[in-house]
Amino acid sequence: MQIIKNEFKNSADFVVKEVEIAGTAAFLCFYSTMIDAEAVNKQLRLLEDRVDKGANGWGSSASTSAEAFHKDKLVTAICEGSAVLIFPKSNLMLEIKAIKVPERSPDEPVNEQVVRGMHQGFVENFSSNIGLIRNKMKRPDLVVESFAMERTVSKLNIVYLADQAAPEVVQEVRERLSNMPNKEFYSSGQLEDYIEDRILSPFPQFLTTERPDRVTYNLLEGKVAIFTDSSPTTLLGPVNLFSFYESPDDYTSRVLVGSFYRLVRLLAFFLAILLPAFYISVMSFHSEILPVELTTQVKSSVKDIPYPPIFEALLLELFIELIREASIRLPQPIGQTVAIVGGIVIGDAIVSAGLASNQMVIVVAMTAIAGFVVPSPELNMVIRMLRFPFMILAATFGFLGMLIGTLILFVHLLNLSSLNQPYLSPVIPFDPTRFKDVFFRVPYFRPDRQQPFFRLGGKKAK
Numbered sequence: 001m002q003i004i005k006n007e008f009k010n011s012a013d014f015v016v017k018e019v020e021i022a023g024t025a026a027f028l029c030f031y032s033t034m035i036d037a038e039a040v041n042k043q044l045r046l047l048e049d050r051v052d053k054g055a056n057g058w059g060s061s062a063s064t065s066a067e068a069f070h071k072d073k074l075v076t077a078i079c080e081g082s083a084v085l086i087f088p089k090s091n092l093m094l095e096i097k098a099i100k101v102p103e104r105s106p107d108e109p110v111n112e113q114v115v116r117g118m119h120q121g122f123v124e125n126f127s128s129n130i131g132l133i134r135n136k137m138k139r140p141d142l143v144v145e146s147f148a149m150e151r152t153v154s155k156l157n158i159v160y161l162a163d164q165a166a167p168e169v170v171q172e173v174r175e176r177l178s179n180m181p182n183k184e185f186y187s188s189g190q191l192e193d194y195i196e197d198r199i200l201s202p203f204p205q206f207l208t209t210e211r212p213d214r215v216t217y218n219l220l221e222g223k224v225a226i227f228t229d230s231s232p233t234t235l236l237g238p239v240n241l242f243s244f245y246e247s248p249d250d251y252t253s254r255v256l257v258g259s260f261y262r263l264v265r266l267l268a269f270f271l272a273i274l275l276p277a278f279y280i281s282v283m284s285f286h287s288e289i290l291p292v293e294l295t296t297q298v299k300s301s302v303k304d305i306p307y308p309p310i311f312e313a314l315l316l317e318l319f320i321e322l323i324r325e326a327s328i329r330l331p332q333p334i335g336q337t338v339a340i341v342g343g344i345v346i347g348d349a350i351v352s353a354g355l356a357s358n359q360m361v362i363v364v365a366m367t368a369i370a371g372f373v374v375p376s377p378e379l380n381m382v383i384r385m386l387r388f389p390f391m392i393l394a395a396t397f398g399f400l401g402m403l404i405g406t407l408i409l410f411v412h413l414l415n416l417s418s419l420n421q422p423y424l425s426p427v428i429p430f431d432p433t434r435f436k437d438v439f440f441r442v443p444y445f446r447p448d449r450q451q452p453f454f455r456l457g458g459k460k461a462k
Helices: 002-007 037-047 051-058 071-079 126-136 167-178 188-195 212-220 241-245 255-284 292-302 309-329 332-352 358-372 377-397 399-414 432-439
Strands: 014-021 024-031 064-068 083-087 092-096 142-148 155-161 207-209 224-228 234-237
Touching: 002 014, 002 071, 014 037, 024 037, 024 071, 037 083, 037 092, 071 083, 071 092, 126 142, 126 155, 126 212, 126 224, 142 167, 155 167, 155 212, 167 188, 167 224, 188 224, 188 234, 207 212, 212 224, 212 234, 241 255, 255 309, 255 358, 255 377, 255 399, 255 432, 292 358, 309 332, 309 358, 309 377, 332 358, 358 377, 377 399
Parallel strands: none
Antiparallel strands: 014 024, 024 083, 064 092, 083 092, 142 155, 155 224, 207 234, 224 234
16 A cells, blocks of 8 residues: 555545455555545445456446556556556456546637537547537547557547548558657647647647537548547647638538638738738838828828837737737736727827827728638737738838748748648649639538429429
């Protein structure tokens, strides 16, 4: 008993007690904070008449498993929340799966809300999460593979459709998870660092989500989902740049409506990155492209600003970022108040004090709104970060600077990949069979279910 206690560093919630099962001495080990005591007692009562038959006499069940004693297996089982019964004389141990950990309800994620469709989200328990997936996809080819991790996360699980996912993609995921040099991590972001193609790229190479329906759609497209035991966040790959602009609402709305808003999101990507840089270029170098009437009005509004447009843009953009960070960190009611006060009161004061022009306030506000259109929080952060180098290039070289920045960004995206799959596919390399799916929500036709005519009162409708 003392040896086992020392293995678990004499933790206050670790319990080792001597018990007797049908006249046979045994040790019962468990974490009192992780087990369901009633379920353990029930299993102990069931063992009374079978313990003298050895491991084969115990048999296997959904909640117990017997094997030869091994210290590493004992540690793993107890850390996962099981109770372990050790029989010293026969050198056997029985694992009783009776974990009891507080678990929240599968409510809809606050950062991925939709108008129509499923209003459920993943929780911090893999069994519950895969249950939500299997409830939507009742298919035998839905495969789950587990990988043992160390210390912080007991298991990593990959989920894919055997009939849809490419075998080389599945094998690539297996190899990257198996070859991780350090299998101790605390978040999905740290896991991405191990398995991404290019860790220093600002663009995410895995799609993260907490929505079961979004995982379902991507599994049907042949992607692989990576789950952890302790996080509701799921990683999906391989992905391309356009995957981050797809929303579950696309598949629950009308075909034309879904296609229209997908195009709007793609347009917002360019507006969020290039609009401030375009304004700075026009005001600093290329004001002649504006109509005469508009030039007069714009020039009159900025003539009293004591510094160049780049400083206006940086001031307002940093101000917007500060408001956003403050509203996230504060409690929700206070955060909303800070956002309103910061956006209206202080913004108006900045214009009144002559620190920024009305046109710059409009440009920054439009840019912020265009950035929030992106359904993916990860890509949203990338877009907000890319604005600043584009603004600096525009202030230095005008339209030429914007062109240089665009070329650098394009070349970087061309060289980027996700699980060895091109990041700009199916546009580059061009794939005509998948190209339409990038820009449009393709309809699901069911000609075999379409009625050839309607019957009204037993007659054909004309």
